[in-house]
Amino acid sequence: MSELKFSDLVESVAPADKTALRVTVLGGGSFGTAMANTAVRNGCNTMIWIRDEAAAADINTSHINKRYLPDFQLEAGLRATSDLEEAVCNRDIIFVAIPSHSFRSVLEQIKPFITSQAVVSLTKGIEAKTFSFMSDIIREVLPEVPYGVLSGPNLAKEIVAGQPAGTVIASQSEMVRYAVQQALHSALFRVFASDDVNGVELGGALKNIYAVAMGMAAAYGVGENTKSMILTRALAEMSRFAVELGANPLTFLGLSGVGDLFATCSSPLSRNYQVGYALGSGKSLEQATQELGQTAEGINTIVQVKARSEELNVYMPITSALYNVIFEGAPPLSIALSLMKNGHRSDVEFVLPHQQA
Amino acid sequence: MSELKFSDLVESVAPADKTALRVTVLGGGSFGTAMANTAVRNGCNTMIWIRDEAAAADINTSHINKRYLPDFQLEAGLRATSDLEEAVCNRDIIFVAIPSHSFRSVLEQIKPFITSQAVVSLTKGIEAKTFSFMSDIIREVLPEVPYGVLSGPNLAKEIVAGQPAGTVIASQSEMVRYAVQQALHSALFRVFASDDVNGVELGGALKNIYAVAMGMAAAYGVGENTKSMILTRALAEMSRFAVELGANPLTFLGLSGVGDLFATCSSPLSRNYQVGYALGSGKSLEQATQELGQTAEGINTIVQVKARSEELNVYMPITSALYNVIFEGAPPLSIALSLMKNGHRSDVEFVLPHQQA
Structure with missing residues (x-):
């Protein structure tokens, strides 16, 4: 440089x-x-x-x-x-x-x-x-x-x-x-x-979840269409969760939201991405963690946010699917299905009213 | 695949x-x-x-x-x-x-x-x-x-x-x-x-501008911080312009906004990215176009959006800087400066009121 x-x-x-x-x-x-x-x-x-x-x-x-x-x-x-x-x-x-x-x-x-x-x-x-x-x-x-x-x-x-x-x-x-x-x-x-303290802080905390998902998708050789969908469905989940905690959804259009998410998901060397890649290649969390030599922050965040989203009754299909893959033996391709699930007909929260598709 | x-x-x-x-x-x-x-x-x-x-x-x-x-x-x-x-x-x-x-x-x-x-x-x-x-x-x-x-x-x-x-x-x-x-x-x-017809359509039309900018930045070997800033400043410009035409800024959080922008800016093979890379390497538009064998859509879009943004009095520093580099001989690093310019103190439009920083 x-x-x-x-x-x-x-x-x-x-x-x-x-x-x-x-x-x-x-x-x-x-x-x-x-x-x-x-x-x-x-x-x-x-x-x-x-x-x-x-x-x-x-x-x-x-x-x-x-x-x-x-x-x-x-x-x-x-x-x-x-x-x-x-x-x-x-x-x-x-x-x-x-x-x-x-x-x-x-x-x-x-x-x-x-x-x-x-x-x-x-x-x-x-x-x-x-x-x-x-x-x-x-x-x-x-x-x-x-x-x-x-x-x-x-x-x-x-x-x-x-x-x-x-x-x-x-x-x-x-x-x-x-x-x-x-x-x-x-x-x-x-x-x-x-x-928007909550919104800015949540961007930085939640992004690691989606770096795991992006790594898992990369193990399947997905292209730009699928990566873009992970990114935008991640933003939808993050902003849905954040709004429940009092944040402004527009914050996720900025550096601390999509900016940080983009950087994290574009960094194949990050621990979160690598643990996702290993999981997507069929390895267990134990194997993946052993290879990395340490726990990836994103794994803990998945556990915490899954529990909290259930308490708050916030729909977070990617986070749930990751949890099921990592801790309950679901196939890694479940992540792809979580992207395709019905449940919200608008691709951006807060634009059209939520309805089952 | x-x-x-x-x-x-x-x-x-x-x-x-x-x-x-x-x-x-x-x-x-x-x-x-x-x-x-x-x-x-x-x-x-x-x-x-x-x-x-x-x-x-x-x-x-x-x-x-x-x-x-x-x-x-x-x-x-x-x-x-x-x-x-x-x-x-x-x-x-x-x-x-x-x-x-x-x-x-x-x-x-x-x-x-x-x-x-x-x-x-x-x-x-x-x-x-x-x-x-x-x-x-x-x-x-x-x-x-x-x-x-x-x-x-x-x-x-x-x-x-x-x-x-x-x-x-x-x-x-x-x-x-x-x-x-x-x-x-x-x-x-x-x-x-x-x-949001306007918002969805503008996402697809404007993204090519920023693929040119991303290619130009890549010619300088910039890292993730700078790329993320280009992405989010691009979203700020796009949503500012789109809102002036009656769109909903939240649309840019979705697939047709940041999703399409992400895919376009992550595709080094696209013509827009390549013409940007050539310009960033010091070539003229004529040389770059000759190498590509055809005109990149993004170049026309820059000309059109620059003119329209001036009519509407919408602040679009990246688009203006690209225009100046391509048509008025400004150095390609002007793009970096356009990212750093004051002018709006919030990184997301419509969150904090606009003020000169």
């Missing part, structure tokens, strides 16, 4: 235009690091909190995140710390880029240091036992803070390579939306605003 | 359940032929009109459309004719699968034979000189007929190969929607209904 010259067309931001926001990213994974680096470039006073003291010290001396972005030189102005109090006190925005299974525990640890900081989730996913989204956890643990969620088709390696990308900041608070745009929006990384 | 076994899971339609609709397809291209064959399988009395008498006779004896679907055995019940009066009189549905530049003239030829038939366009595109969509032409030439348009991600070769696919029939007339579903809906070809 070294021959790319997008940055040639972009003027650097003049110092006078830079904001002086104080920004912290909690978590030193690839996306958190990419966002912290973007904030430094935007003129923010930026800190990244990494639990491991040696890793934080190494970033401060080498300016490289050797574990997650080993090929990329970080801005010299990015300061890493393993001291949570230092990282959180007296800051404007706390971005939380912590995996969903540790998200709640980190918020509980920072609670004593929170005064008026905004808290913005960079994490996609669902907390396994509670079916909580990251915004739910923020509201539960830190009920007073202004908060938001950031989500979109954002592969960290492409962002640090300077390829044009966009994302969505969703918040009920205009102040949070504006501050996050100030901190992260730049000529090559566009930050759009939305007030 | 011969190892596919989707049809193994599908029960054939019992004769008693079959409809007795009388269906004609005008035009013997690959998609018209695929739809005619589908109608025969659905139990319709089906005729296909092909202007060339020898070609029609050949289909009646060989049951193969040698020019457009040479590898596929058609149903024996499909009858071809080159007699337009025979093809149109005393039928229930006339599907028109005639290229946009001849669409009007064929409608004018069948006008004397139209009594109460429904007329359904299978053609995607815009009439060059008038900026008319096919539904506009139907309304102008045959103002009394019930009509509809069919559009979706429907590669004919995949349909005849029996891969699962879906499409959308859009009509103001419930009777037309129902009849087309009866004629074409089957276990492997799902026909959804919509009442």
Whole structure:
């Protein structure tokens, strides 16, 4: 990607235009690091909190995140710390880029240091036992803070390579939306605003289900017609489920909806796609997981969303069919049939009234 | 694709359940032929009109459309004719699968034979000189007929190969929607209904613009982040333009919108994608067209939509940037900049109010 010259067309931001926001990213994974680096470039006073003291010290001396972005030189102005109090006190925005299974525990640890900081989730996913989204956890643990969620088709390696990308900041608070745009929006990384927290967050959490389905279909060598139908039936399911939880269906037309779904379903290297491909080739979940060396997030999401959709009485034929294939021995071709089932006569929800065809 | 076994899971339609609709397809291209064959399988009395008498006779004896679907055995019940009066009189549905530049003239030829038939366009595109969509032409030439348009991600070769696919029939007339579903809906070809004629038709007509943009981006080796942004910014432009013409933005969440766009943008073999790739590699339109051996539909669409969007005062930065690259010598990277431009702060139209960012 070294021959790319997008940055040639972009003027650097003049110092006078830079904001002086104080920004912290909690978590030193690839996306958190990419966002912290973007904030430094935007003129923010930026800190990244990494639990491991040696890793934080190494970033401060080498300016490289050797574990997650080993090929990329970080801005010299990015300061890493393993001291949570230092990282959180007296800051404007706390971005939380912590995996969903540790998200709640980190918020509980920072609670004593929170005064008026905004808290913005960079994490996609669902907390396994509670079916909580990251915004739910923020509201539960830190009920007073202004908060938001950031989500979109954002592969960290492409962002640090300077390829044009966009994302969505969703918040009920205009102040949070504006501050996050100030901190992260730049000529090559566009930050759009939305007030639909549920819709934006659900896009990022649910897409993994459909990456499994797309991988399974690929094992059958399906063409563009079928892939397009998976994509649009996935959008119909996602928006149906999301509207039940209070989201705006139009959000799924944007980067955090169809944008992220498109990127995920077009990435044959993703774990979700690969587990789907293995299942579609006739392997069991145990075999597929063993080959991958780890569990794919999408599998857990299928279990959780299937249960929740039944509680809410939301029709999700692809998710149900995937569950039946993975856990109840149904043939993988059931996915194809789930696409063809009657049940809703309009291909877009909320356009024509639902009727049995 | 011969190892596919989707049809193994599908029960054939019992004769008693079959409809007795009388269906004609005008035009013997690959998609018209695929739809005619589908109608025969659905139990319709089906005729296909092909202007060339020898070609029609050949289909009646060989049951193969040698020019457009040479590898596929058609149903024996499909009858071809080159007699337009025979093809149109005393039928229930006339599907028109005639290229946009001849669409009007064929409608004018069948006008004397139209009594109460429904007329359904299978053609995607815009009439060059008038900026008319096919539904506009139907309304102008045959103002009394019930009509509809069919559009979706429907590669004919995949349909005849029996891969699962879906499409959308859009009509103001419930009777037309129902009849087309009866004629074409089957276990492997799902026909959804919509009442948004403008929205469905615009999806099929505008997508070619963005296939050019996607090809141009591919010449720069962009990754998934940028491709996803092109896709979603394209949807924003398309829906903005379409709403101005009276369409429902939610239509773009469906098969005829993002579904067709996804299929088109994922097909590196399409002419539109290839002309974009050539332009992105620094070639002129003349060079690119010469290499392809013919003009790509998307180029004409760019010219037409640019002019129309300016008349309507609709903001379409990708279309404008493509125009500037192709006709005014702007560098192809302008496309990337068009994605990053301010102008609308929400990434989905109609969610947050438009404001300058």
